[in-house]
Amino acid sequence: MKTILKLVAAFAAAAILGASAQAQQPIKIGIGIAQTGPLGGGGKAALLALQIWRDDVNAKGGMLGRKVELISYDDQTNPSIVPGIYTKLLDIDKVDLLIAPYGTNVTAPIMPLVKQRNKLLMGNFSFDVNAQIKHDMWFNNAPWGAGALAWGGPFLDAAQQLGGKTIAFMAADAEFAQNLCTGGRAIAKAKGLQAVYDQNYPPNSVDFSSIIRAVRAAKADIVFICSYPAESAAIVRAVAEIGVGPTVKIIGGGMVGLQFAPIMEALGPLLNGFVNYNSYVPEKTMTNPAVKGFLDRYSVRAKAEKVDPLGFYLPPFNYAIGQMLEQAIGATKSLDDKVLAEYLRKNVMKTMVGEIKFDTVGEWTTPRVVMAQFRGIKGKDLEQFRLPGKQIIIAPAAFKSGDLLPYDKARN
Amino acid sequence: MSVGLSISFGLLDVPHVAHPAFLVLGAYATYALVGYGMDPLVAGVLLMPMFFVFGLGVYQFYYMTFERRGTDLGVRGIAFFFGIAFIVQVGLILAFGVDQRMVEADYIGTAVEIGDVRIPKRMIVAFGVALALTTSLALYLSKTFTGRAIKAVAQDEGALRLMGADPVRIKRWAFGIATATCALAGALLIIVGPVDPNLDRLYIGRTFCVVVLAGMGSMSGTLVAGLILGVAESLVLSSVGTAWAPAVAFGILLVVLGVRPAGLFGR
Numbered sequence: 001m002k003t004i005l006k007l008v009a010a011f012a013a014a015a016i017l018g019a020s021a022q023a024q025q026p027i028k029i030g031i032g033i034a035q036t037g038p039l040g041g042g043g044k045a046a047l048l049a050l051q052i053w054r055d056d057v058n059a060k061g062g063m064l065g066r067k068v069e070l071i072s073y074d075d076q077t078n079p080s081i082v083p084g085i086y087t088k089l090l091d092i093d094k095v096d097l098l099i100a101p102y103g104t105n106v107t108a109p110i111m112p113l114v115k116q117r118n119k120l121l122m123g124n125f126s127f128d129v130n131a132q133i134k135h136d137m138w139f140n141n142a143p144w145g146a147g148a149l150a151w152g153g154p155f156l157d158a159a160q161q162l163g164g165k166t167i168a169f170m171a172a173d174a175e176f177a178q179n180l181c182t183g184g185r186a187i188a189k190a191k192g193l194q195a196v197y198d199q200n201y202p203p204n205s206v207d208f209s210s211i212i213r214a215v216r217a218a219k220a221d222i223v224f225i226c227s228y229p230a231e232s233a234a235i236v237r238a239v240a241e242i243g244v245g246p247t248v249k250i251i252g253g254g255m256v257g258l259q260f261a262p263i264m265e266a267l268g269p270l271l272n273g274f275v276n277y278n279s280y281v282p283e284k285t286m287t288n289p290a291v292k293g294f295l296d297r298y299s300v301r302a303k304a305e306k307v308d309p310l311g312f313y314l315p316p317f318n319y320a321i322g323q324m325l326e327q328a329i330g331a332t333k334s335l336d337d338k339v340l341a342e343y344l345r346k347n348v349m350k351t352m353v354g355e356i357k358f359d360t361v362g363e364w365t366t367p368r369v370v371m372a373q374f375r376g377i378k379g380k381d382l383e384q385f386r387l388p389g390k391q392i393i394i395a396p397a398a399f400k401s402g403d404l405l406p407y408d409k410a411r412n
Numbered sequence: 413m414s415v416g417l418s419i420s421f422g423l424l425d426v427p428h429v430a431h432p433a434f435l436v437l438g439a440y441a442t443y444a445l446v447g448y449g450m451d452p453l454v455a456g457v458l459l460m461p462m463f464f465v466f467g468l469g470v471y472q473f474y475y476m477t478f479e480r481r482g483t484d485l486g487v488r489g490i491a492f493f494f495g496i497a498f499i500v501q502v503g504l505i506l507a508f509g510v511d512q513r514m515v516e517a518d519y520i521g522t523a524v525e526i527g528d529v530r531i532p533k534r535m536i537v538a539f540g541v542a543l544a545l546t547t548s549l550a551l552y553l554s555k556t557f558t559g560r561a562i563k564a565v566a567q568d569e570g571a572l573r574l575m576g577a578d579p580v581r582i583k584r585w586a587f588g589i590a591t592a593t594c595a596l597a598g599a600l601l602i603i604v605g606p607v608d609p610n611l612d613r614l615y616i617g618r619t620f621c622v623v624v625l626a627g628m629g630s631m632s633g634t635l636v637a638g639l640i641l642g643v644a645e646s647l648v649l650s651s652v653g654t655a656w657a658p659a660v661a662f663g664i665l666l667v668v669l670g671v672r673p674a675g676l677f678g679r
Contacts, residue, residue, distance in 0.1 A: 036501075037610055040510030076610070173654040200654040204614050206605030209532050210646060230512050233606045237514075241523040241532040262511035266606075270521065306509045 026069035027062070027335065029054075029325070030095030032085035033102050033124075037077025038204070038228050041260050043102045045308040046124065047072055048301060049315035050099070052294075053322030063329045075101050079109045079175075086110045090117060096335045099321055100124045100140075102314065104176035111135060120337040120344075122321050123362065125279075125314060127151075128179045130361050137341040138362035141321050143279050145367030146359060148183020151277060152224070154371045154395035155253045156187055158275065158404045159222040162249040168197035168220035170211060170227070170235070177203075177226035180254045184224050196220050205231055208238040216245040223248055229257025233267060240270045249406045252276040258374075259313035265382040271374040273411030275404065278370040280312045280353070281391040283401040286370070290352040291316050310385060320351035371395040373402075375410050413601070413615060414622040414634045415546050416593035421620065422629035423566040424583050424590075426474065427490045432612035432619055433497035434591055438463065438598020439513075439607045440504050446515045453517075453541065456599025460592040467591025470496065471584045497612060504609035512606035520603060538600045543635070545596060549589075550631035562586040566629055621661045625668055627678025637676060640664065 031050070034043030054070045062068055071093050073085045082101060089095045098114065099122045100107045107126040114121045115135040123129070123140025128147065130138045144151045159167075167188050171181035178200075188195060197218035199211055212235070215223055223244060227235055232255040244251060252275040257263050259278050264271065280291065298311045308315075327350065328343045329335065349356040357365040372391035377384065384390055392402035413435055420428040438459060445455035478489055519533035553559035561582045564572045569579045601607055622641060626633030641661050649657040668676060 036505060036510050038512075038608065040608070040610075041512070044510060199650070201649065202654055202657050207535065209535060210650075213530070214650075230606045230608065233512055233514060237521060237605075238532070240521050241534075242530045243523075257512075260511065262509075262513070263606075266512075266514040308511075 024066070026067040027064065027097070027329075028069050028071055028093060028095040029097045029099060030071045030086070030089030030093055031099040031101070031124075032073045032075040032082055032089070032106075034077040034106065035074035037075075038230055039077040039103050039106075039256075040074075041229070041262060041308055042256075042314050043075075043077070044305075045302065045311050046102050046314040046318040048305060048307050049294075049298060049311070049318035050322055052298060052301065052315075053319045053326075057322065057326060063326060064333065064335070071095055075106050077103070077106060079106050082106050082109050083113055086113055090119070097325060097337075097340075098122070100126060104129055104179065105174050108175050111138075114138075118337060120341045122325065124321065125317065127176050128183075129175075130363070134361060136345075136362075137337055139324070139341075139344050139358050140363050141317055141324070141356070143317075143353075143364060143368045143370070144277075145365070146361050146363040148180055149187060150367030151180060151254065151369050152184040152187045154369065155224065155250070155275065155277075156184070156191055156193065156222070158371065158394050159250045160191060160193075162221075162404065162406055164221035164249050165194060166196045166218075166220045166247075167193045167222040167224060168215045168218050169195065169199070170208075170215070170223070170225045171200050172203045172205075172227050172231055173200045174203045174228065176256070177228070177254070181224070181226040184226070184253065188222075188224070193222065201231075203228060203231070206234055208235050209242055212238045212242040212244065215248075216243060219245060219247045221247055221249050223251040224253045225251065226254040227256065229260060229263060232257035233263050236267050236270050236274065244407075246408060248408070250275050250404065251407050261308045261310040261382055261385070264310075264385055265380055268380040269377050272377050273374065273405075273407040273409075275371055275373045275394065275407075278313060278372050278391065280316055281370060281372050281393060282312065282386055283372075283388050283391065283393050283399065285393060285401045286399045288352075294319055294352060309382065316353050320353045320356070323351045324349045324356070368396060368398075370399060373404060373410055375405070413597050414619045414626075414638060415542075415549055415631060416590040416597065417619050418623045418626065418629055418631060418634045419549070419562070419586055419593075420590040422623050422626075422634075423562060424586055425566070426471075426493075426583075426587065428493055428590070429490055429616060429620075430493040430497035430500065431590075431594065432615040433500040434463070434594035435598045435601055435615065436504065436607060436609065436612045437500050438595040439602040439611075440508055440598070440609075441595065442599040442602050443508070443513045443515055443607075446517075451517055452515045452599050452603050453537070456596040459595035459599070463595040464588040464592040467588035468584055470591065471587035475580060475584070501609050501612070508609065510609060512608045513602065514606045515602050517603065534603050538604050541596065541600055545593060546631050546635045549593070552589075553631060558582070558585060563629070618661055621665050625661075625665050625675055627675030630675070630677040633675065633677030 033047050034040045054068050058067050075082050102124045104126040108129045111133045120137040125142045171177040255276050258276045298315050302309050328340045332339050332343050359365045372393050375392055393399045394404045417431045420426045441459050442452050442455045446452050519537050523530040523532050565579045565582045572579050622637045626637035645657045645660045648660050
């Protein structure tokens with residue numbers, strides 16, 4: 001009898017110690033995110049924002065009484081290595097929760113994996129990656145919602161207000177750009193716009209002289225561009241050199257990279273007149289104290305870590321991903337993927353970037369893509385981009401800070 | 413971009429897969445000098461002697477650790493240069509970050525107008541300098557004693573030794589020249605478009621393809637092969653489809669090697 005009692009006591013002690021040890025273990029959140037490659041600049045800024053959120057949460061004592069640990073790997077903006085990274089996060093690092101990489105092309109390859117494993121995945125600025133696979137535990141923190149309507153719609157609406165009737169498309173031959181451009185074509189067709197030029201190009205192209213020459217020859221009123229950072233910079237430069245012709249009333253739309261400080265700084269006045277999507281710009285109609293306070297803290301650390309010093313585009317939204325996890329875990333007192341997904345699906349998420357409600361495919365129910373026109377940029381001083389009046393918001397109406405000017409007028 | 417590789421790989425038979433990384437290094441070195449108000453082309457020219465010395469050092473290390481021991485064959489030499497390329501990439505990321513970098517000059521962002529056609533000045537400058545560099549190298553290799561010695565070392569090292577010349581010294585010198593071209597070619601690279609530390613991955617296949625298509629070690633052939641591939645890619649891009657454009661280089665290479673195994677201008 002004494003032996004049995006000793007054994008029971010030993011098991012009880014071991015269980016208590018085990019539970020205590022688990023309580024001491026941090027909550028592991030895994031992410032593969034570009035630190036190198038074409039999206040490396042954005043990825044570094046995004047990761048810094050998540051690290052700031054982690055530090056803030058841990059300073060408050062963590063979640064469920066446990067500290068938060070962020071485990072991240074560089075996906076090199078290379079879709080082929082992303083499934084391997086997420087398999088490692090799940091099987092070797094044994095993370096509790098997953099955040100998706102930044103971007104569409106690198107997120108698409110892990111959608112089958114997370115669906116098969118029944119894992120919750122917080123999306124990170126990807127576009128339409130769940131349209132086909134329909135994973136019910138996908139929640140994309142990106143302001144464009146499902147489909148291309150919220151993205152291409154305001155751009156083409158503005159173009160039609162200026163009398164645009166013909167359109168030229170340019171798109172990188174990659175997942176994001178093709179998804180966006182395909183949507184853009186459908187919206188243009190529905191609006192009765194005539195496509196006069198449509199050209200895909202290989203990703204990472206460095207010279208666009210011939211394509212811009214062809215756009216000029218097509219005499220389009222509207223030029224809708226879906227490009228990645230290095231290409232966006234090369235396109236802006238080629239437009240300055242070759243010119244798109246006097247018929248063009250609006251140019252831009254889906255150019256990734258024109259939101260990144262180093263590219264904005266390098267291009268300077270060449271950006272004037274371009275109309276491009278964004279998530280946040282420092283116009284008076286859009287500033288909110290929470291984002292401003294965060295950006296003030298972010299810019300100090302960004303400067304020290306040689307990361308995008310402005311941080312308007314991705315960092316507030318990445319911090320918001322952390323806030324959503326914090327809210328869901330706090331409310332459910334659980335780390336179970338299904339329980340958290342159920343909460344995220346049914347509740348309004350209160351974040352720094354606003355209240356977010358997800359639809360059935362895990363995208364924002366109410367999209368809020370900002371279309372802004374670069375204006376009045378002089379020289380290469382980066383600090384000017386912190387001031388209002390440099391990126392005039394033309395849509396959505398709630399944040400509108402000015403009317404769209406025709407490209408030819410706004411570029412001078 | 414391929415002329416330097418035409419020397420190091422085409423003539424010296426060194427599996428220099430770090431050549432595109434050296435080009436990107438040249439581009440970043442140019443970027444750094446432009447920050448002090450220097451013209452990118454002038455910066456590229458000024459960097460050439462430094463890159464020459466750097467090339468001498470790299471070859472000497474490669475010779476001491478691999479070639480002299482007879483272990484340069486197979487994957488070891490390639491692994492060595494991949495390692496160097498990786499170190500260059502990481503070094504650039506640590507020094508400059510991962511963002512794309514560009515430079516400014518009077519001939520960047522403006523165009524020459526011929527009737528209705530506008531040609532970017534940066535492309536004209538890049539073409540002119542590349543033409544001058546290729547011509548100079550071709551003349552150097554065919555008209556000077558050292559140049560002819562470089563060609564000789566490619567044909568028969570033993571015979572050169574019998575003539576009283578030191579093949580290792582000649583090869584080291586040639587590798588230095590090949591590396592020096594990376595400084596100027598890197599300057600042209602950043603003049604033409606934005607660069608990032610990982611850009612070399614994009615050029616590894618194409619640069620080797622141009623050298624083999626031209627015929628190993630042919631300078632004029634390198635220029636012609638580069639033009640052929642560029643025009644063919646553009647034509648395929650606009651007529652057949654984007655997905656096929658990257659395959660053009662190797663498609664043409666396969667056809668040419670099938671018909672003419674020595675390459676277009678190889679002997």
